[in-house]
Amino acid sequence: MKKYNWGMIGTGWIAHEMADALNKVNGEIYGVADVNAEMLNKFAAEKHVQHTYTDADAMIADPNIDIIYIATPHTYHYPYIKKALNAGKHVFAEKAITVNAKQFDEVQKMAHDKGLILTEGLTLMHMPLYQKVHDLIAAGGLGDIHLVQVNFGSLKDYDPKNRFFNKALAGGALLDIGGYATAFARSFLASQPNVTLTTVKFFETGVDEQSGIILKNPQEQMAVMALSLRAKQPKRGVIAGTKGYIEIDNYPRATEAKVTYTADAHESTTALLQAGNADDALVYEVQDMQRYIAAGHDDGQLQLSHDVSHIMDNVRNAWGMKFPFD
Structure with a gap:
């Protein structure tokens, strides 16, 4: 398999985890960029990164780099994605991939026109368990799907200055954690x-602190979501059909799903689906990204990100919540 050189933008906690995954899969990391030279050099030494850049544009321009990984606050994703695609680089961006659907549609078209892979870092898109779940549903194991329920609640410290609550940095529950629930x-x-x-x-800063969301499609299937940044909830998803239901705990990095088959209203049997390792969630992301590039297509992952982006725009429009850059 071809060796791919990754260049990382950002050195926050998720970048640390991605660096470990890259080292596990590829044995090395080509480059990392951060404007804070002290943090940059510490990160590079700890994660065995070969090249450092205090200017992300210089790293993007490096002809030896194949893939740009973006782990910055949401508002910086869009400009860096465009720069990377224009430089002929494949891009893996953390969620939310862009802050609105208009931005997303632009970079999706750019990636398509340039024949490049653009992927969003939503772990549940890459966990092996979900292939087993989708296979069971496709085989009719749950009958006709009627309802999806999904929760995600974090308990962030009360701090109006934190990025989670900062409107100028696209804060709020929907963009920070809602992508997982919406993708599910x-x-x-x-x-x-x-x-x-x-x-x-x-929240007092004008971003969404918590919300309840109901979605319905033309087939009249429904999804019910509950999100919060100030109340902890279990990360739990349920898919319910006419022949049974599936319960998935810790669904962003799930490794097992409990299937309950309901033959009638009074009797049921259960089964357990298992696959993958939660600690390898980002390893699966790296492996999938490199597989997409080798294959020349992404198994429909960017289309899912497209749909999620447009759903989240519709939700924000219903709230009347706008970001300064919308």
Whole structure:
């Protein structure tokens, strides 16, 4: 298999985890960029990175780099994605890949026109368990899918200055954690929702602190989501059909799913699906990204990101919540 050189932008906690995954898969990391030279050099020494750049543009321009990995705050994703694609680089960007659907549609078209792979770092798109879940559903194991329920709640410290609550940095529960829930919901709906019902509690900075969201598609399948940045919830998803339901805990990095078959209203049997290792979530991302490049296509992952981006725009529009850059 071809060796791929990755260049990383950002040295935060998720970049540390991605660096470990890259070293596990590839045995090395070509480059990393950060404007903070002290943090940059510490990161490079700890993660055995070969080249450092205090200017991300210089790293993007390096002809030896094949893939740009973006782990910056949300608002910087869009400009860096465009620069990387224009430089002929494949791009792996952390979620949320862009802050709105308009930005997403532009970079999706750019990647398509240039024949480059653009992928979003939503772990649940890459966990091996989900292939088994989708295979079971495709084989009719749950009958007709009627309802998806999914929760994600974090308990962030009360700090109006933190990026999670900063409107100028695209803060709020929807873009920070809602991508996981929305991707889960969309994955198990037969088509893109055309009805959005939602209510929101705003944080004092004007971003969404918590929300309830109901989606319905033309087949009248429904998804119900609950999100919060100030109340911890279990990360739990349920897919319910006419013959049974599947429960998935810790769904962003899930390794098992409990299947309950409901032959009638009174009797049921259960089974357990298992696959993967939660600690290898980002290893699967790296492996998939490199496989996509080698194959020349991404197994439909960017289309899922497209649908998620448009759903989240519809939700924010229903709230009347705009970012300064919308």
